Amino acid sequence: MNFTLTKDQLHWQSAAHKFAQEVVAPIARKMDEECTMPISIIEKMASLGFLGGSVSKDFGGTGMDSLSLVLTYIELGRACSSVRGFMTVHSSLVMKCIEQSGSQEQKKEFLPRLASAGLIGCYALTEPEAGSDAASIKTRAEKTNGGYILNGEKIWITNANLAHLAIVFAKLPATEGAKPHSSITAFLVDTNSEGFIRTKMPGKELGHRASDHAHITFKNCFVPEGRVLGGENNGFKVAMSALDHGRLGVAAGALGVHQACLDTCVDFVRARKQFGSRIGDFEMVQAVIAEMKTSLEASRLLVYNAAWKKDQGENCTLETSMAKLHATEAAVEAANEAVLLHGGRGYSNKYPVERYLRDIKGLQIYEGTSHIQKIVIARQVIGK
Ligand code: CAA
DSSP: OOOSOOHHHHHHHHHHHHHIIIIIHHHHHHHHHHTOOOHHHHHHHHHTTSGGGGSOGGGTOOOOOHHHHHHHHHHHHHHOHHHHHHHIIIIIIIIHHHHHHOOHHHHHHHHHHHHTTSSOEEEEOOBTTBSSOGGGOOOEEEEETTEEEEEEEEEEEETTTTOSEEEEEEEOOOOTTOOGGGGEEEEEEETTSTTEEEEEOSSOOSSOTTSOEEEEEEEEEEEEGGGEESOTTOHHHHHHHHHHHHHHHHHHHHHHHHHHHHHHHHHHHHHOEETTEEGGGSHHHHHHHHHHHHHHHHHHHHHHHHHHHHHTTOOOHHHHHHHHHHHHHHHHHHHHHHHHHTGGGGGSTTSTHHHHHHHHHHHHHTTSOHHHHHHHHHHHHHOO
């Protein structure tokens, strides 16, 4: 692995840092409290070329390499997990999935508009009874004249109330004895279609409060023939390979939250005085900072390594899951310690660390929980 960032990678890192610190960070608390993200943030990410980063210039993207995309996610994650989460779903799950599995017509039709935020995308896999066991989805697709009819329901679909385009996974009638994976098909669904009914997820989430999460019901929702993505009955592989991209984005976002915890703690332990000296002079506090920094750098190596391997054109399912597992677990630990280190202040919304802790718990869960990442890693190492 080459540890030196190229001119292009440094460019994207610095552009994302500037945007995240000047535009996102100042309103991160407000977005969290008001549970909403201004559309102007999304438009700005499009105009800066971030949203199109995951796809090539041929389809209206900015053609970043994977490490540049990771560096962008790290900077966004340092400022706000909801903004980083929006982009990971839109760019790494949806756009990358279309670029990888779509026909030329589908790529030409959707990717330029997704890159410019003319369209917003979401990825609809999870259902009430199918979370970790993605192959057990119940949403049905039936063939009809000129297309398919979808019936079923999806939950926890990020960006779905805003979205114009949804990648929806549904099952065609299975042949007797077939594996549950083999009848899943991915569809590109216009969210304005009749029978596509979306509502905000009920309840208030622990973190990611500025994110949009929806419940979707499909009631005889018609999808035209040309909107199958990646071929009939190939949907499970389409879903899993999209998650290989999305999970790297989540790992990078976790690294960003971890970095934010460290930065905030370093400022705090330098300034806060107790027992006549700054608390950073106490060995127990130094141990926390030392561990936070060491685990951050270990996460960074795993995340950069997965991105580097992806850029070599190699399969990086193993590296991506290791990066997601380590980076999210380490960041949860860092956020937990950050709250403790800040004492009573850490427990208050006047300081950012309580938001980091609430947000980072989501990254441990979505796009495959830590337990699922361990399954993926073990199967890659041992074989299935
Ligand atoms: N790329 C391509 N193909 C893959 C793959 C990958 N990464 N992983 C598995 N496959 C293929 C396998 O090779 C296998 O193919 P064959 O049938 O030809 O052999 C097929 O898919 C089935 O694989 P498994 O037997 O491993 O499948 P499984 O049912 O045991 O499930 C799992 C594996 C890892 C547990 C998987 O179900 C999984 O990742 N679950 C978690 C789901 C998840 O992450 N959900 C998140 C939804 S999105 C979200 O959270 C955020 C949002 O808002 C959008």
